[in-house]
Structures are given as structure tokens and as C-alpha cells.
Amino acid sequence: MSEEPAIRVVDLYKSFGEKPVLKGVNIDFPKGTTTVILGGSGSGKSVLMKHLIGLLKPTSGKIIVEGQDLSELSNSALNTFRMRFGMVFQWAALFDSMTVGENVAFPLHEHRKDMTEAQIAQAVHDKLSMFGIGGTEKMFPADLSGGMRKRVGLARAIVLGPRIVLYDEPTTGLDPITTNYVDEMILQAKTSLGVTSVVISHDIGSAFNVADYIAFLYDGEIVAYGPPETVRASKHEFVAKFLSTWFKKN
Amino acid sequence: MSAVMGWVRMPFERIGTSVIGFFTEAGEVAILAGQAAMWAVRPPYRIKNLFAQADFVGVGSLFIVLLTGLFTGLVFALQSSFAFAKFNAESLVGATVVIALCRELAPVLTGLMVAGRAGSAIATELGTMRVTEQIDALEALAVSPVQYLVVPRVLALIFTMPLLCMLFDYLGFLGAFIVSVYQAGINEGTFMGRIHRLVTLSDLVGGLFKASVFGAVIGLVGCHKGMRASGGSKGVGMAATSTVVTCSVSILIVDYFLTTFLIMIGFG
Numbered sequence: 017m018s019e020e021p022a023i024r025v026v027d028l029y030k031s032f033g034e035k036p037v038l039k040g041v042n043i044d045f046p047k048g049t050t051t052v053i054l055g056g057s058g059s060g061k062s063v064l065m066k067h068l069i070g071l072l073k074p075t076s077g078k079i080i081v082e083g084q085d086l087s088e089l090s091n092s093a094l095n096t097f098r099m100r101f102g103m104v105f106q107w108a109a110l111f112d113s114m115t116v117g118e119n120v121a122f123p124l125h126e127h128r129k130d131m132t133e134a135q136i137a138q139a140v141h142d143k144l145s146m147f148g149i150g151g152t153e154k155m156f157p158a159d160l161s162g163g164m165r166k167r168v169g170l171a172r173a174i175v176l177g178p179r180i181v182l183y184d185e186p187t188t189g190l191d192p193i194t195t196n197y198v199d200e201m202i203l204q205a206k207t208s209l210g211v212t213s214v215v216i217s218h219d220i221g222s223a224f225n226v227a228d229y230i231a232f233l234y235d236g237e238i239v240a241y242g243p244p245e246t247v248r249a250s251k252h253e254f255v256a257k258f259l260s261t262w263f264k265k266n
Numbered sequence: 267m268s269a270v271m272g273w274v275r276m277p278f279e280r281i282g283t284s285v286i287g288f289f290t291e292a293g294e295v296a297i298l299a300g301q302a303a304m305w306a307v308r309p310p311y312r313i314k315n316l317f318a319q320a321d322f323v324g325v326g327s328l329f330i331v332l333l334t335g336l337f338t339g340l341v342f343a344l345q346s347s348f349a350f351a352k353f354n355a356e357s358l359v360g361a362t363v364v365i366a367l368c369r370e371l372a373p374v375l376t377g378l379m380v381a382g383r384a385g386s387a388i389a390t391e392l393g394t395m396r397v398t399e400q401i402d403a404l405e406a407l408a409v410s411p412v413q414y415l416v417v418p419r420v421l422a423l424i425f426t427m428p429l430l431c432m433l434f435d436y437l438g439f440l441g442a443f444i445v446s447v448y449q450a451g452i453n454e455g456t457f458m459g460r461i462h463r464l465v466t467l468s469d470l471v472g473g474l475f476k477a478s479v480f481g482a483v484i485g486l487v488g489c490h491k492g493m494r495a496s497g498g499s500k501g502v503g504m505a506a507t508s509t510v511v512t513c514s515v516s517i518l519i520v521d522y523f524l525t526t527f528l529i530m531i532g533f534g
Binding site: 106122 | 310398399400402403405406407408409410
């Protein structure tokens with residue numbers, strides 16, 4: 017593929033104290049596609065994702081987003097640069113002192129000073145309705161189910177129109193029907209908004225539902241990468257064992 | 267032999283680790299202070315957040331500070347009148363109590379009260395936001411947590427602490443007046459006259475300045491501990507406890523150096 021990827025990770029190493037977590041990760045995330053990073057617990061998936069948006073700084077290596085090396089940006093420039101991203105957190109990370117409407121309106125209040133309150137309210141309503149939760153504006157996050165919180169989290173993540181959306185374990189803790197709904201939500205965000213999506217997950221079924229590409233992270237390294245069928249055919253011992261736990265059952 | 271060496275080395279290692287830990291944390295708080303100062307002068311100015319925090323810190327701490335002030339004045343005047351009676355110097359009770367309140371007791375005790383109430387609450391709130399990834403979410407939404415969370419809290423404490431301290435002074439004075447005049451039988455005119463003659467404006471201003479510095483210490487330590495919290499609800503609880511301990515000790519240590527500084531520049 018000759019087109020520049022949305023995100024390129026080059027030789028990424030990350031250690032916390034003496035403990036290495038990422039040991040030379042190299043991966044491209046092509047524009048307009050959904051890439052799922054699969055891996056077991058403690059494999060470094062969330063650490064990798066936090067590097068992609070600049071929440072963590074690499075011990076060594078580079079993260080290049082749309083041609084820009086994140087390590088060359090000052091803290092305030094990085095802050096502005098993050099508007100290109102939307103991030104959906106594992107437990108949604110909604111601001112619990114704000115209502116649903118205020119949560120989704122928050123990025124607009126912060127970064128779209130040109131919008132009136134009426135326009136913001138309309139944009140909030142449109143985004144919530146897009147994910148089937150219109151009318152929840154006055155509710156507080158504590159009043160919502162896990163699936164609804166994830167949807168509010170996604171509405172907040174895309175309200176500024178980001179070009180890249182990152183999902184951290186979007187289906188963790190959800191029942192199968194809600195998991196399926198979240199998968200559709202990810203596909204809908206890709207098709208209707210044309211965003212590049214990066215999904216961190218250990219949910220194999222969900223990964224094979226939404227992925228254009230799958231990268232398998234094991235012990236801080238990418239040990240398998242490619243379209244879902246390529247990864248499914250991987251001969252790597254841990255990948256084969258990991259995938260067999262799901263494919264044997266289904 | 268190596269076991270003996272281990273026993274000899276252990277206390278030094280523990281002391282060394284504690285000293286390194288203290289200076290590391292002090293350095294981190296200093297860095298946070300620098301970042302907060304930088305973000306405080308950059309728009310957007312979060313006036314609404316500042317007033318919300320001032321309400322929480324100032325109005326919310328009012329009752330406990332007033333109560334502490336009143337009873338400090340009452341008991342301090344009672345003890346002073348008892349002690350001064352031994353060498354017939356009861357007339358000095360008012361001035362002694364007011365000078366001690368303005369210069370030392372009001373800023374320090376207000377600081378300790380606010381550290382216990384607001385400092386721990388700040389650490390708990392930010393700690394909860396940290397462990398539930400709400401602070402990460404702020405960063406992911408291109409909003410600086412230092413500007414959004416730290417600056418309003420620190421500024422609110424810097425501005426409200428002198429006001430609380432002043433009210434502490436007033437209630438302490440009132441308590442001293444009640445005990446001295448109505449309990450110890452000191453003449454009202456003598457009590458007030460000595461205060462007029464011996465208490466200077468610099469006594470009050472120096473105390474208010476101290477209170478403001480203690481406010482900055484409470485805000486920075488509370489925010490630092492909260493933002494560094496990890497390990498779920500236990501970690502948040504530890505951050506809150508640690509904030510109260512660190513703030514209390516820091517206030518007492520900073521107080522000595524501030525007092526020395528104030529005396530040096532003529533506030534003594």
C-alpha cells in the first residue's frame with residue numbers, strides 16, 4: 017500500500033521502571049480502515065493505545081500520525097493535535113459530575129467557540145440519536161447501563177468530527193446482544209464518518225466482526241498481522257491457542 | 267558476615283529511600299506548580315470553575331474555621347489570663363492573644379482545618395477521576411487537566427485562605443474578648459487599648475500572606491496526590507490520607523521558613 021497510513025508506529029519500546037511492556041512494536045494503521053489489536057491480559061494493548069494518542073511517551077521509538085511525529089510536538093501542540101482523535105474508553109470514562117448532554121457537549125464548549133448554545137444542543141441531540149440514545153441528555157452517567165455509557169462515550173468521542181477513533185476494550189463487560197450492538201456502532205462510525213478506527217480488544221468474536229486488519233500483541237510484540245483470515249491461519253503457538261478458545265466453541 | 271552488613275545497612279537504606287522519596291515528591295509538586303502557573307495565564311480562563319471551587323473551599327469550610335477560631339480564642343485567652351495573673355499582667359491578655367492569632371494561630375490552624383476538609387476532598391475527587399480514566403478522557407479531548415482541574419483549585423485556595431484566616435482572626439478575637447472581659451474580669455477599655463497599642467497591621471498582613479501560601483500548598487499537594495492515585499478505591503483512599511498528612515507537615519515546616527522570611531523583610 018503506497019498511501020501514507022493514518023498512524024505509523026516505529027520501533028516502539030516502553031518500560032515502566034525496570035519492567036518492559038512494549039518491546040519494539042512496528043505497525044501501520046491504514047486510513048479509513050478498522051484495525052483491531054488483539055491480545056491477552058497484560059500484553060500491553062492499552063499501553064500501546066495510550067501511546068497512539070500521546071497520553072504516554074515512548075521509552076524509544078516513534079508514533080507518526082498523519083505524517084507528524086508526536087515526539088516533535090510540545091505539550092500544548094500535542095494537546096491541540098489530539099483534536100484529530102476521538103477515544104472511547106474501556107468504561108466510557110464519562111464525567112460523572114455532568115449529565116449525558118453536558119458530557120457530549122463538553123468538547124464543543126471547549127473547542128467550538130463559534131457555535132451557539134442552540135447549535136451545540138442540536139449537535140448533541142443528533143449524535144445521541146445516531147446511536148439510538150436520543151432523549152437521555154438530562155440523565156447522569158450513573159443512571160445508564162454499560163452499553164448506553166459506551167454509546168455516550170462514542171458520541172462524545174466523535175462530536176468534534178475526528179479523523180481517527182480509538183476504542184479501548186469496547187465490549188468488555190457487555191452481554192452478547194449489547195456486544196453485537198457496539199460492533200455495529202463501530203462499523204457505523206467507520207462507514208458513515210469514514211474514520212480510521214483502532215480497536216483494542218481481547219474479544220475474538222467482536223474483533224473478527226469489525227476488523228479490516230488484526231494485529232496480535234503478545235508479550236509486548238506484534239506476532240501476527242493482516243486481514244482476519246490471515247491472522248486466523250497464524251502458526252504462532254500463542255495466537256493459535258488464543259484463537260482456538262473461541263473458534264472451537266463457535 | 268553479610269547478614270551483619272545487611273543489618274548495619276538497613277537503617278541507612280531506609281533513611282535514604284525516605285529522603286529520596288521526599289525530594290522526588292517535592293520536585294513533582296514544584297513541577298506541577300510551574301505548570302499551573304503557566305496554564306493560569308493562558309486562555310480560556312475558567313472563571314466559572316474558579317468560583318465553584320472558591321465556593322467549595324471557602325463557603326464549605328466556613329463553619330469549621332469559624333468554630334475553630336472561636337474556641338481557639340476562648341481557650342487561649344483563658345490560659346493566658348491564668349498565666350499572666352501570676353505576675354499581674356492580665357492587661358496584656360488581649361494583645362497577646364490577638365498577636366498570636368494574627369501572626370501564627372489563625373493561618374496555621376486554618377491551614378490544618380482546610381487541609382483536612384478541602385485537601386482530602388480534592389485528592390479524593392481527582393483520584394477518582396484518575397482511576398476511572400476521566401483525567402485521561404480530558405487529555406484525549408485536548409483539554410489540559412492542569413488548566414481544567416488544578417488551576418481553579420489552587421487559585422481558589424490561594425484567594426479564599428486569607429479570607430478564612432481573617433474570619434478566624436475575628437472569631438478568635440471575639441472569643442478572647444468574651445473570656446477576658448466577662449470571665450476573667452479584665453477591664454474592657456484596657457483589653458482594647460492594649461490591642462490598639464501593640465498590634466500592628468503587619469501582624470495581620472503577614473498572617474494573611476502565610477494563609478495564602480498554605481492555600482497554594484494544600485491545593486498543589488491535593489491535586490498532585492489525586493492525579494497520581496492508582497489502584498482503585500484503596501489508592502484513592504490512600505491519596506486522601508496522604509494529602510492530609512503531607513499538607514499538615516508541610517504547613518508546619520513552611521511556616522517556620524515563612525516566619526523567618528517575614529521577620530527578615532520587616533514583618534516582625
